[in-house]
Amino acid sequence: MQTLQQLLFFCSQKHKDHVAFQIRQEKIWRKITFSEVIPLVEKVQSSLVKLGVGPGDRVVILSENRPEWAISYLAVCAMGAVAVPLDAMLKREDIFVFIEDCQAKAIILSAKYVDLVKATTFESLTLVMEAFNQLEAKEIPQFNVNPADLAAIVYTSGTTGNAKGVMLSHKNIMSNVLAVGKLFPLGPGDNFLSVLPLHHTFETTCGFLGAFSLGCSITYTESLKSYVLIRNMQETGVTVMCGVPLLYQLIYDGIMREVDDKGMGKMFAVLLFISKVSKFLIGINIGKILFAAIHKKFGGKIRFFVTGGAAIDPQLIRNFELLGFAIVQGYGLTESSPILTCCTLKKNKIGSVGRAIQDVKIKIAGSEPVGEILASGPNIMQGYYKRLDLSNEVLKHGWLYTGDVGYLDEEGYLFITGRNKDVIVTGAGVNVYPEELEPLLGRCPEIKEACIIGTKQNALGRRGNEQVAAIIVAKSADLENSIRLFIEGLNKTLPEYKRIAKVVFRQEELPKTRLLKVKKYLLRKEIEVNEQ
Amino acid sequence: MNNNQDASNKKKPITNDQLSKEIKTIIAKITKLPIEKILDDSNLFADLGIESLAGVEIFAAIDKKYNLNIPEEKVKDVTSVADLVDLIQIMLKQ
Numbered sequence: 001m002q003t004l005q006q007l008l009f010f011c012s013q014k015h016k017d018h019v020a021f022q023i024r025q026e027k028i029w030r031k032i033t034f035s036e037v038i039p040l041v042e043k044v045q046s047s048l049v050k051l052g053v054g055p056g057d058r059v060v061i062l063s064e065n066r067p068e069w070a071i072s073y074l075a076v077c078a079m080g081a082v083a084v085p086l087d088a089m090l091k092r093e094d095i096f097v098f099i100e101d102c103q104a105k106a107i108i109l110s111a112k113y114v115d116l117v118k119a120t121t122f123e124s125l126t127l128v129m130e131a132f133n134q135l136e137a138k139e140i141p142q143f144n145v146n147p148a149d150l151a152a153i154v155y156t157s158g159t160t161g162n163a164k165g166v167m168l169s170h171k172n173i174m175s176n177v178l179a180v181g182k183l184f185p186l187g188p189g190d191n192f193l194s195v196l197p198l199h200h201t202f203e204t205t206c207g208f209l210g211a212f213s214l215g216c217s218i219t220y221t222e223s224l225k226s227y228v229l230i231r232n233m234q235e236t237g238v239t240v241m242c243g244v245p246l247l248y249q250l251i252y253d254g255i256m257r258e259v260d261d262k263g264m265g266k267m268f269a270v271l272l273f274i275s276k277v278s279k280f281l282i283g284i285n286i287g288k289i290l291f292a293a294i295h296k297k298f299g300g301k302i303r304f305f306v307t308g309g310a311a312i313d314p315q316l317i318r319n320f321e322l323l324g325f326a327i328v329q330g331y332g333l334t335e336s337s338p339i340l341t342c343c344t345l346k347k348n349k350i351g352s353v354g355r356a357i358q359d360v361k362i363k364i365a366g367s368e369p370v371g372e373i374l375a376s377g378p379n380i381m382q383g384y385y386k387r388l389d390l391s392n393e394v395l396k397h398g399w400l401y402t403g404d405v406g407y408l409d410e411e412g413y414l415f416i417t418g419r420n421k422d423v424i425v426t427g428a429g430v431n432v433y434p435e436e437l438e439p440l441l442g443r444c445p446e447i448k449e450a451c452i453i454g455t456k457q458n459a460l461g462r463r464g465n466e467q468v469a470a471i472i473v474a475k476s477a478d479l480e481n482s483i484r485l486f487i488e489g490l491n492k493t494l495p496e497y498k499r500i501a502k503v504v505f506r507q508e509e510l511p512k513t514r515l516l517k518v519k520k521y522l523l524r525k526e527i528e529v530n531e532q
Numbered sequence: 533m534n535n536n537q538d539a540s541n542k543k544k545p546i547t548n549d550q551l552s553k554e555i556k557t558i559i560a561k562i563t564k565l566p567i568e569k570i571l572d573d574s575n576l577f578a579d580l581g582i583e584s585l586a587g588v589e590i591f592a593a594i595d596k597k598y599n600l601n602i603p604e605e606k607v608k609d610v611t612s613v614a615d616l617v618d619l620i621q622i623m624l625k626q
Contacts, residue, residue: 089605427583491575496584501577501581
């Protein structure tokens with residue numbers, strides 16, 4: 001199987017009456033079996049053809065996580081068109097930057113977002129997910145899809161004139177999807193809880209396509225509130241979930257709060273101690289037995305959790321392990337569809353992001369043991385859409401220059417130690433690019449010079465998460481308050497993850513190289529030292 | 533039975549001061565921040581370092597306490613503790 005079209009036909013035939021997707025709507029679980037997927041896909045394809053969509057045309061998908069998102073993605077890719085999944089939480093003007101950049105031919109969206117296209121040229125080029133059942137499947141041509149064809153463009157950042165869309169072919173995505181199947185012993189008995197936004201490639205490949213390829217059910221959650229997640233886990237018997245470090249931290253904190261509220265802190269500490277000793281002395285993890293009540297609360301069927309998108313505190317993995325829950329960590333970039341390396345249940349080397357997955361090669365640039373991580377394999381992107389300049393910066397001599405820094409141990413396990421690039425990665429696994437925010441600060445007349453960096457965040461008891469910080473040199477010290485007000489106003493116009501969370505004023509000018517590039521690593525160090 | 537108690541909670545009028553105190557207690561519990569650092573005009577994101585996922589968790593705790601169902605999309609509209617108190621007052625009166 002080398003195309004998403006083949007994946008769709010193969011899985012729909014093989015798993016027939018098994019539930020592929022489910023979501024709770026008005027207290028009832030609406031289920032779609034594998035055999036019901038193709039008729040729905042054909043309805044969408046037929047309607048797209050009527051809108052003039054053909055092979056190679058870009059179709060934007062914009063909605064909350066739901067079965068129709070998955071149906072839309074499969075429909076678009078299986079007709080040789082290109083899926084462009086967008087973050088529905090972005091502001092309207094940001095969404096249109098991407099819609100215009102990819103020259104979308106049509107948009108598939110949920111009713112929640114219909115207002116976005118009102119009074120635009122796209123108003124008549126839209127399919128609404130809630131109406132899928134009323135669509136008709138007529139005159140569907142035969143679509144020939146090849147592994148080298150483009151399947152998706154995934155935007156990782158963008159402002160007007162500066163959008164960065166990762167081009168992934170069918171072969172890119174399928175190589176990663178098939179590799180997921182080799183990593184974990186999963187099958188039709190498994191049920192994935194889909195919590196990460198589906199436009200995030202980690203969720204697209206692992207939580208959706210990977211699960212679909214193995215005949216697993218996928219449960220979409222209507223909310224990320226903990227009591228909703230727990231209810232959904234209990235009602236559907238969730239076995240696997242892909243998440244980001246922040247989500248696991250919140251889950252763990254929630255467990256600890258409940259233990260405290262029930263006055264069971266001492267008993268819990270004793271059980272944790274027994275779990276630790278048993279693991280250390282006899283090498284057996286009895287957490288699942290000792291903390292059976294917690295497992296029951298999570299539905300009693302959790303097999304493991306997968307984490308990615310950002311660095312996780314190894315201690316958090318250990319804490320979960322003592323409770324009898326396994327968290328395996330992987331690593332990758334949107335540019336690699338996304339998985340490059342992953343730990344497994346058999347060998348979960350805590351602290352490492354695992355070994356290279358099937359067909360992927362990882363090496364460290366230069367001759368030192370620690371250096372930039374380079375990757376090659378069938379999952380590496382075709383380049384950035386219409387941005388050969390940016391593509392050439394990261395794709396060189398058959399290798400993807402990840403911008404991350406790390407080392408490989410003697411067993412080939414990768415450890416990440418830092419990053420070359422200035423990109424800020426939040427605990428929720430979202431990338432924030434300083435070059436998008438810095439021009440906005442330049443609009444404040446009271447600012448002499450400023451730059452944006454990521455600083456380690458210690459709030460909420462979490463380690464390792466980064467937050468967006470602005471380092472500012474004011475034109476005079478008495479202007480600091482008005483600059484703060486400017487930033488408050490600016491934050492209101494930005495999506496939550498891009499907001500400036502920390503403002504640091506400097507009296508001296510920003511340190512620069514001879515080419516006048518700000519030495520951000522020095523500023524990061526300065527802040528870390530000041531905060532210690 | 534719990535639901536009935538919660539439902540009666542919903543009808544009880546609550547002053548802004550009292551609600552503000554209760555909300556700060558919830559935020560402090562979830563963020564592990566000292567309650568005295570959480571002020572009415574504290575910006576949830578910039579001052580308290582709360583990300584949207586943690587914001588959703590605060591909403592979940594508020595839902596439970598007042599038997600509400602705050603739409604989680606509201607996370608991006610609420611900036612300060614006072615905003616949150618106003619939002620809950622409106623929802624309690626509905």
